[in-house]
Amino acid sequence: MIIFKSVKWKNFLSTGNTFTTIYLDKQPTTLIVGDNGAGKSTILDALCFVLFNKPFRVIKKAQLVNSVNNTETVVEIEFKIGTREYRVMRGIKPNKFEIYCNNKLVNQDASSRDYQKYLEQNILKLNYRSFTQVVILGNASFIPFMQLKSVHRREVVEDLLDIKIFSKMNTILKDRVKDNKDTFTECKHEMEICETKLNHQRASIHKLTELQEGMIQNLQAKFTTNEDSIVNLQTRKQENDHSMSVLAQSVTDSADVQEKYESLRDMRSKIEQNKNKAEKDHKFYTKHDKCPTCSQNLEEDHKQRQLVDAESRRVKYTEGYQKIDEQVSKLYDKLRDLKGYGQSIIELQSDNLSIDKQISRLLRENENIMAEVNKETPDIDAERQKLEEYEGEYAENMERCAGVSKEFDNLKVVSSLLRDSGIKSKVISKFVPIFNSLINKYLQSMDFFVNFTLDEEFNEKILSRCRDIFSYASFSEGEKQKIDLSLLFCWRDIAKMKNSASTNLLILDEVFDSSLDTAATDELMKILRGMDNKTNLFVISHKGDILLDKFDTIVKFDKVGDFSTMALDSQ
Numbered sequence: 001m002i003i004f005k006s007v008k009w010k011n012f013l014s015t016g017n018t019f020t021t022i023y024l025d026k027q028p029t030t031l032i033v034g035d036n037g038a039g040k041s042t043i044l045d046a047l048c049f050v051l052f053n054k055p056f057r058v059i060k061k062a063q064l065v066n067s068v069n070n071t072e073t074v075v076e077i078e079f080k081i082g083t084r085e086y087r088v089m090r091g092i093k094p095n096k097f098e099i100y101c102n103n104k105l106v107n108q109d110a111s112s113r114d115y116q117k118y119l120e121q122n123i124l125k126l127n128y129r130s131f132t133q134v135v136i137l138g139n140a141s142f143i144p145f146m147q148l149k150s151v152h153r154r155e156v157v158e159d160l161l162d163i164k165i166f167s168k169m170n171t172i173l174k175d176r177v178k179d180n181k182d183t184f185t186e187c188k189h190e191m192e193i194c195e196t197k198l199n200h201q202r203a204s205i206h207k208l209t210e211l212q213e214g215m216i217q218n219l220q221a222k223f224t225t226n227e228d229s230i231v232n233l234q235t236r237k238q239e240n241d242h243s244m245s246v247l248a249q250s251v252t253d254s255a256d257v258q259e260k261y262e263s264l265r266d267m268r269s270k271i272e273q274n275k276n277k278a279e280k281d282h283k284f285y286t287k288h289d290k291c292p293t294c295s296q297n298l299e300e301d302h303k304q305r306q307l308v309d310a311e312s313r314r315v316k317y318t319e320g321y322q323k324i325d326e327q328v329s330k331l332y333d334k335l336r337d338l339k340g341y342g343q344s345i346i347e348l349q350s351d352n353l354s355i356d357k358q359i360s361r362l363l364r365e366n367e368n369i370m371a372e373v374n375k376e377t378p379d380i381d382a383e384r385q386k387l388e389e390y391e392g393e394y395a396e397n398m399e400r401c402a403g404v405s406k407e408f409d410n411l412k413v414v415s416s417l418l419r420d421s422g423i424k425s426k427v428i429s430k431f432v433p434i435f436n437s438l439i440n441k442y443l444q445s446m447d448f449f450v451n452f453t454l455d456e457e458f459n460e461k462i463l464s465r466c467r468d469i470f471s472y473a474s475f476s477e478g479e480k481q482k483i484d485l486s487l488l489f490c491w492r493d494i495a496k497m498k499n500s501a502s503t504n505l506l507i508l509d510e511v512f513d514s515s516l517d518t519a520a521t522d523e524l525m526k527i528l529r530g531m532d533n534k535t536n537l538f539v540i541s542h543k544g545d546i547l548l549d550k551f552d553t554i555v556k557f558d559k560v561g562d563f564s565t566m567a568l569d570s571q
Helices: 042-052 112-124 128-135 150-160 164-212 215-251 254-287 300-374 380-418 423-445 477-498 518-529
Strands: 002-010 020-023 029-034 073-081 084-092 096-101 451-454 460-463 505-509 536-541 553-560 563-570
Touching: 002 042, 020 563, 042 073, 042 084, 042 112, 042 128, 042 505, 042 536, 096 112, 128 150, 128 477, 128 505, 150 477, 164 380, 215 300, 254 300, 423 451, 423 477, 423 518, 477 518
Parallel strands: 029 536, 029 553, 505 536
Antiparallel strands: 002 020, 002 073, 073 084, 084 096, 451 460, 553 563
């Protein structure tokens, strides 16, 4: 069980350069009050920042630094786990992250990320998400359990049931599986090498045997065939060279054609502009009887002359445009053909490269054939003895690979046990009825009479008295809050039962200020008062006037100038 003892901070949010300290284990119940913006919720951000390097609310890390002093932001927390006393210190400007165990600094050789991982996995055994689900029921940026993604719900429950060890084992197993795969790959590679050596040796012996049985005649026939192929390939290459020469001559004219094409295209554009101008003028004198400049009436003779002139120009330019457009189209087609010639040249060049490679291969093959024909026949018995050695190596590797493969099969069995559907699922299935029993107990204690059940994937099914089926999203904000509270109390009970994520600290942020009616508020106070003496409850509220007499200690936050101040009042 984690016993949180105190948390203090300075130059944090609206707090000044003097430490604000809140003792977390002194009183059973503490009410934190203050006006909006006075700093009463700062404790949530301080707790989450010092433990998990992120505030509870949606605040950028740089914004945590007091904007007036702008330096030496520090948050410290002290807690106890068993016989070990811990102190964690985290700061900004300068950055600081230190963990002390029994007043001795924990080794900081690892990176800050690994140091944070050590704090969460080896000391707290809680991550941010699990911590907020068993310690805090908040407002604003708080995400209740029922609004978490399915995978995140499972993470929280695994922390509570202390079965994350299986996930760690699975991680280790994955490394084992990877090593096994690497070993098997290496073994397989060696097998392939041995097999290649075997095949090569067998082929060599076969060749030697064929040589003794007339292989030379076969090699000579192959030599002749290759020679014929070389001649045919050379002929094809000469034909390609001739075709490329013809095509190249055509392509040389492409620059002149391109120049002429662009010139005519520019001329077409100018004629089009003149044609458009003539059409515009004709349209203008058709529709207007007054000069647009002086607003005087246009003489009818002048107007008619302009219309005739505009129409004449339009006809002339239209005819000129059609003629030049025809020439441009022909030149475009010719350019397209020339581009096709270029592609044909590239294809012929590629074919020549392929021919050269084939000729080179055939020449090398014939050189090898001649070498085979001319060399003396080696001792076949010696080659057969070498083959036996290779077969022995192959058998050894085969046995080794079989052992690695068997180990892989065993690892697969273990992996199936350690994945989510394995052992963890079995453990969770045994606790699901307990979850549901506790949740419904707390719901009923707050006069919310529904049958609430979670399945093994943590999906809810809610039945009313009339057996109508609902979901979490179906309910009002007040009803949702009752469900959130019931889940919070359930998780705390499970944590105590398993002694996993159990802690003395419980913080309710503005729960009494939101959607709970008077009856639900009274019932909630009964539940809170009925909690064991190991729980230290903190309630944050801006409605302290109706709650003051219900708590052992009152902590009040005020805003004085630009800074938050804290006052303590014990009942």
